[in-house]
Amino acid sequence: MTGALSHAVDQNRRAEYARAARALLRRPVLRAHGPDAEYVVLVRRHASELRAWFDRNTEWRLVVDSEVARLVKTVADTTDTTHPARDPRSRAPFTRRRYVLLCLALAALDRADAQVTLGRLAEQIVLAAADPDLAATGIAFTLDRREERTDLVSVVRLLLDLGVLARVAGDEEAFVRDDGDALYDVERRVLSSLLATPRGPSTVDATGLDERLAALTAELPPTTDDLRNQQIRRRLTRRLLDEPVLYHSDLDEAELAYLTSQRHAITSRITELTGLVAEVRAEGIAMVDPLDDLTDVRMPESGTDGHATLLLAEYLTARGPLPLDALHAHLRKKGVEHASFWRKNATAGGAEVELAATAIARLEALRLVEQRGDVVHPRPALARYAVGPPTIQEPRS
Structure with missing residues (x-):
């Protein structure tokens, strides 16, 4: 009985350990208060083992304190654009301006009081955006247009999702309409844990973006x-x-x-x-992943976009590299065939272009295709989505 109990305890410990690791890989910033609370408890319980594993096998740092558990991951390829930051509500990918606003917002919050309003944060970002060096890059932010306020609200939603901000009162949509404001607590422990570079940006002398990224992520050359x-x-x-x-x-x-x-x-x-x-x-x-929850891009996926992606995958597997025009024509044809199942606007004139762009972006993020110019090339792993002739088994006698 003692042996069986010891085995059960060991199995439970291993299961907890795996759940904690998966939680960190799925969401590298876990907050002690809110929906992540149970995972933070598991990470704390197994912090020593997890810290040792990640340090030995990936050199990713694990930071755990009373308010946050943070796996400081560094990406293998800083030129990969297939997994952008997204607005948590609309899932729209961040544009260049939204990334700039995100950096300016983090800088402003680092100097902010314990609480900040969205309007006050916007004022600080407008002042920072007026820097001549930044203006010379073509980035402008004045809050004069609804589009600019929408971009800022997308950034704030991401900060809310990460736990950098906690809403106290108000509504972001009112700010977009320019008839209201919102108040937030600034979670400093989460804010201070976000930077994920092996060295501080202030220690880098390079000026060009590519050079700065290379310097920030460079590894020391091995000597043995x-x-x-x-x-x-x-x-x-x-x-x-x-x-x-x-x-x-x-x-x-x-x-x-x-x-x-x-x-x-x-x-x-x-x-x-x-x-x-x-x-x-x-x-x-x-x-x-047998549990299918360690990815930000799923395939197959339900809905019109998911179905269109599968149809393009099958078509590319069977035909090889194809120009965008051919893929548009294929989806236009399939839209007619599946009109009763697809959303109504997916069969409107020109809708196939947006459907194809969404599908290709998903396939590129999954490393299943590569777009070079106006031609989309299938990659080897796409073969798993090939559709072959059916196999009919004889009934057993």
Whole structure:
């Protein structure tokens, strides 16, 4: 009985450990108060093990205190634009101006009092946006137009979702209409944990955007073979945890050689931590999630956009690289066939262009296609969505 009880306790501990790790990977900023509270409790309980695992295998820092649990992740590719920040309500991707407003808002909140109104925050951002160097880039923000107020509200919604702000009173929509305001608490512990760079931006002397990003994310060059292998292992583990598919063709010679020899060890450690299952193909590796909740982009997905994406995936798999015009024509035809199931405006003239753009963006985010100019090229993992002839089994005698 003692052995059975010990086994049950160990199984429960492992399940909690995995739930805590998955919560951090799904949402790297967890707040102690609110919907994330139960996960923060689990992260605190297993903080030492989790901190050691992430440090050893990814070099991501885990910060845990009384108010927040923060996994400080660094991305493998700073040029990847397929997973933008999104408005939590509309799911619209952030534009260049919204990203600038987000940075200005964080800077203003760092100097703000414990509470701030949306109007006061907007005033501080307008002052910052008037900087000549920023104005020279073509970014303007004056609050004169409804579109500008909408952009700021999208930024505030993201900050609310992250837990940087907590609404006390008011309504953002009233601010958009220019007939009201909103009041927020500034959660300083969450705000101070957001920066996810190995070094502080103020220590970087480079001036160009690409140069600054490179300096902010640069790793120290390894001085021994062991350090070089450690760096490669961490880089590969980060990509397997973060990216839908890791293609061999995207790796350099040293990374490919290391992955070939250490593939089982790397994927086994990830499986033990998260429950993700390695799907190994000749072209690369995908860590598949049986629970389907560790992704921000799902496929298949219900609704008109999800169906259109599946139809394009099937078409590209069967036909190979295709120009956008051909994909538009295909969706226009399918819109007529499925008019009774698709939303009404999806069959209007020209709707196929937006449907195709949404579908391609989803497929690119999942590393299933690549768009070069006006031609969309299928990538190897898209083959899993190929539709073959049906197999009819003979009835058992």
